[in-house]
Amino acid sequence: MTRQQVLDLYFLDARCKLIEVAAFLDRLDRAEGEADFRLPAFRDALRVLSSDRPDRALQALMAFSDPTTEPVPKAPGKGAVGAWQETQP
């Protein structure tokens, strides 16, 4: 595909998602109370987007991923929340 074709197919969709992210951050700012570990991970991923790397999707996923290598002693539950927390609750 040419860049023009990619823009024709995906620009409006990407624009929509970008504005959703902007509105999400505004919503967080307006809300009260403390944010948790997910917000710094999200901001790390955002920084990847403005880089010139050719693997931004991979790097954004890495910003949310558990970097450790050893199995945990016991499963803390069943679900995942989308971002790794260094000290599990």
Next chain:
Amino acid sequence: MRYIEPHAHMVSRTTDDYRAMVAAGCEAVCEPAFWAGFDRGSAAAFHDYFRQLTEYEPRRAAQFGLKHFCWLCLNPKEAEDVKLAEEVLALIPQFLDRPTVLGIGEIGLNKNSRNELRVLEMHVDLAARHDQLILVHTPHLEDKRKGTRLTLDVLKADSRIRPERVIIDHVEEHTVRMVLDRGHWAGMTLYPVSKCTPARAIDILDVYGSERLWLNSACDWGESVPLVVVHTALEMRRRGWSQEAIERVIYDNPREFLSQSPKFCLREERKDTTEVRRLKCGPGPGF
């Protein structure tokens, strides 16, 4: 267009979904054993579930001429209880000879715990002893990359496991390369929020090529779309993929992997014609 749905939890779907899939061109659906959304209370509950997968669902699919196959295991979400896992694994061999059972799956890790790892090793051993194909689930979201690496290490440590007889499912941009580099097949799951979107899955195909990759909906009781494989095929067409290239991903690739099981046949065998059986069924474990 014809396609194979290689990963769908049809026990959680309606009969209308079967009809829609067949109308869209689905020729076979494969159902890995899965978590019910709550922990089953005993091994007996798994026995009933395995009967549902091997007896009831093939009949329900057959109403629309659809072939239904399955994989058996205790899902990683219930693997923290090793004693229960031992009891369930002891049940599985009695089902392995059933005509629609393709192998052991979806096994793997969920939260990357020691017990989950132990139960994964038990499943891999079971598959090796019975010469079964393996379908691996990889963890969700933040746990995926670590869990994929741990899983690959377990598979590599067992010399009986042939990499080409294992599919590692739910890969994304940060795990697909390590899976393919180890010689395994890789599955991309198309979900509305987590895992891959159709556009990203096609990006991965653009970057890594179509060899040893398949697409699936993994539709279950959660947010998921039973027809998303054909939706993705339409997206591929919009992006200029030829019909032949699309069919390789959504039909030829899953058929190639699944045909390593001699039980995988796309249509009813014609008992009077050996040639037809040879052409439409898997050549067997020695393939």
